[in-house]
Amino acid sequence: MVQERPKRVERRLSAILAADVAGYSRLMHNDEEATHVELTALVTDAVVPAIVEHGGRIVKNTGDGFLAEFTSSVEAVRAAVQFQTRIKQLTINEDEERRIAFRVGINVGDVIVEPHDIFGDGVNIAARLEGIADPGGICISSSAYDQVWGKIEVDFADLGDQNLKNIARPVRAYAVARDKFGSTAKGSRTTPILPRAPRLSMVVLPFANIGGNPEQDYFVDGVTESLTTDLSRIRGLFVIGRHTAFSYKGKSIDLKQIGRELDVLYVLEGSVQRSANQLRVNVQFVDAESGAHLWADRFDKPICDLFELQDEIVSRLANALNAQLIAAEARRSEHSLHPSALDLYFQGMARWNKGVTPAHMAQARSFFERALELDPDNVEALVGIGAVDVTRAGFFLADNPDALFAAAEAALNKAMSLAPQHALAHAFLGSVLLCTKRAIEGIAECEHALELNPNLAEAHAFIGCAQAFSGRAEETEAHVHKAMRLSPRDEGTYRWMTWVGFSKLLLGADAEAVVWFRRGLNSNPNNPIAHLDLAAALAHLGKLDEARASRNKALALNPTLTIRRLKGIPFSDDPTFREQGRRVIQGMRLAGVPEE
Incomplete structure (x- = not known):
């Protein structure tokens, strides 16, 4: 039965x-x-x-x-x-x-x-x-x-x-x-209740001028004001206006008290110190609810053009803080009994930042999908879906790259229909275009993203990658250097360095390619395609044992990598790129990458 x-x-x-x-x-x-x-x-x-x-x-x-x-x-x-x-x-x-x-x-x-x-x-x-x-x-x-x-x-x-x-x-x-x-809840008649600070809310306190040289005040205040403006461009981040923030200048006040007074979750404080021809900027990022220090960093720069220096310091801080906000909110979200769409988005971003392995990308996409189930018009989750899908396709993580590129383009177009000025959505759409034989359109899309957010390092890196697909691999490195100058501690630097290594490999500069691939893998070893490209470069240099070891690391992270899969995405019809790409495949064959 x-x-x-x-x-x-x-x-x-x-x-x-x-x-x-x-x-x-x-x-x-x-x-x-x-x-x-x-x-x-x-x-x-x-x-x-x-x-x-x-x-x-x-x-x-x-x-x-x-x-x-x-x-x-x-x-x-x-x-x-x-x-x-x-x-x-x-x-x-x-x-x-x-x-x-x-x-x-x-x-x-x-x-x-x-x-x-x-x-x-x-x-x-x-x-x-x-x-x-x-x-x-x-x-x-x-x-x-x-x-x-x-x-x-x-x-x-x-x-x-x-x-x-x-x-x-x-x-x-x-x-x-x-x-x-007429009431809130039991017991509230005798105990006033303060509203919880909104998610992603912060104040940039006036930076301290260490040394007290009044001639330096204008520069220190300029860093504070510019940083406030640039952080305000981060979508979804509420930043207290500079006039309110400057009311705390020169005062010694408990940071938790400032959080309560201004109703913010985070506080950024810092100092600027000038000595001879050197400038030092110290920053601390603080949880205003607990008073815990979440992140601290120091920037030492030689003094040249003060205004150019101010722009560089501000852009680096804005990019670094964006990453720290994501990490902090992801940690908060992990403890949520009933995660919201925003909680799930941050957890997805945390997985995305771990590396481009099949497991990490699948986990990230799952979180973004769950966020969209709660809020179908969640722009950040749509951009996350687009980022994951173009990465899965472009880094050879799936058997259906054409479908993934199409899905990524659809998600990003929907995001931009809801938020036309979303810089990162434009940048990732540019990456889809450059991976699907539309490099010129992709570069234009990334340039538009930079018009919306001049600090968007990812857009510079995408433009560098597009140059390789356009037969101008010698121009890739300069664009990636711009990205790394804007955001040297960015979670994405390991990908950007891989693209420089790939451009060197295309050009036959195998020794330089090895240096760039290893730099990227030292930053984040969870990048199977970087291990595979490194194997190709080492094979061309005659270092076959090292090449096979690198190939094995790639296949351990992504066992589906084969020559057939690598050749399955044409990326570009540019004749120079197609000719240069043949030596990449040749190197991988020398390293023993399986054909099927």
């Missing part, structure tokens, strides 16, 4: 809204029929229209309340605000003892779906949050808050981590601010 396969449990990610009537038993005891009639009328006149209008559905009624499900946390909160406001209007003239008021909890979670009910921790958390809301109030989890913040005209108060009954881990909770419904 054939055993039936178990029925698959249906699950989906939902925004769950749980509501009940505060003091329902008391109201029913005092006047059972009147309470029932009024509750029915309020649900019919206020609750149901709001839920339907915002795309939700009432899953079930619970006697004194109901459970509703939405596909969007933004719409769930909007619906709750709408019906809570309407109920307050309808009951405002009633005695407080007889007034019906709902408490509402909202959470985002993965739920088990049955025809007339939903189950799971996501539902339980919503119900527990409803229990800590005041009558007439709305309380939401951090997973919902991170998605709605900045998207609806409602202020929230941070209730901190809450230990909810029968929920193993604390849940960070937020309540609609007091002025919206």
Whole structure:
């Protein structure tokens, strides 16, 4: 007898809204029929229209309340605000003892779906949050808050981590601010609650002029002001204006206090010291909530043209800080019980930065996909998808490069339709174009990205790579040097150095190619194609044992690398590139790279 396969449990990610009537038993005891009639009328006149209008559905009624499900946390909160406001209007003239008021909890979670009910921790958390809301109030989890913040005209108060009954881990909770419904949450009448600082928010404090030479003040202040301006260009980063920041100049203030006063998560402070013909800049990046130092660095530069020097220092700091912000937010996100789209984006970027192996790229794409499930129009996740797909194709990590290039182009075009000025989206679209026999268009796209963000080092590196595909491999190195000058500690330098090595290999400068490949691999060894290109260069130099060792490292990281796969992406029809590319394949054959 054939055993039936178990029925698959249906699950989906939902925004769950749980509501009940505060003091329902008391109201029913005092006047059972009147309470029932009024509750029915309020649900019919206020609750149901709001839920339907915002795309939700009432899953079930619970006697004194109901459970509703939405596909969007933004719409769930909007619906709750709408019906809570309407109920307050309808009951405002009633005695407080007889007034019906709902408490509402909202959470985002993965739920088990049955025809007339939903189950799971996501539902339980919503119900527990409803229990800590005041009558007439709305309380939401951090997973919902991170998605709605900045998207609806409602202020929230941070209730901190809450230990909810029968929920193993604390849940960070937020309540609609007091002025919206007259209350926030239990206990809030006596304890003022400060709102949590927005994600990706910081202040650049005025840099200190070490030595006190007043003639140096203009330069030090210029570094602070320019850095504030350049950091403001980072999409999604909220930076306190320079006039406010300069009100702290010369004052000794606790950084956690500054974080609370300005409502920011991060603080950047630094100093500038001049001695003879040398300039030293020290910087510290601090978590304003904990006071922990997340990153510190020092820049020593010879003094030449002060304004040119200021631009270089500022661009390097802006690029380095962008990477540090991603790393810091990825660490925060790892501890999130219910990650938001933003949490998942940062975790995806953290995997992307680990290296171009099949595993890392698959993990990064998975995080970006999950972010898009929560927010289909998340621009950063779309750019992440595009970056992963063009990299998987361009670094020979998959059997279907044409499909991946097409998918990358579609994701990046969608991102730019939502955010036309997104510099990194333009740069990665340029990389797609240069990998698909459209190098000239790719260079133009990267140049446009640099018009939008002159500090975008990646765009310079892409232009360098495009020169190799255009038969001008001798020009690659200069463009990569521009990228590395802007962002010498960039997570992407290992890729950029590989492209210089590749250009040297095309030109027959095998010894120089070996130096560049090894520099890139010292920066990040998780780059199988760099190991393979290094093997080709070593083979041309007659160092066959070293070449085979490098080939083995490449195949350990990506066992699918073969001559056939490498020849499967033409990249360019330029005759010079095609001729130069033959010696690369020849070197790989000498190193023993398998044909199939």
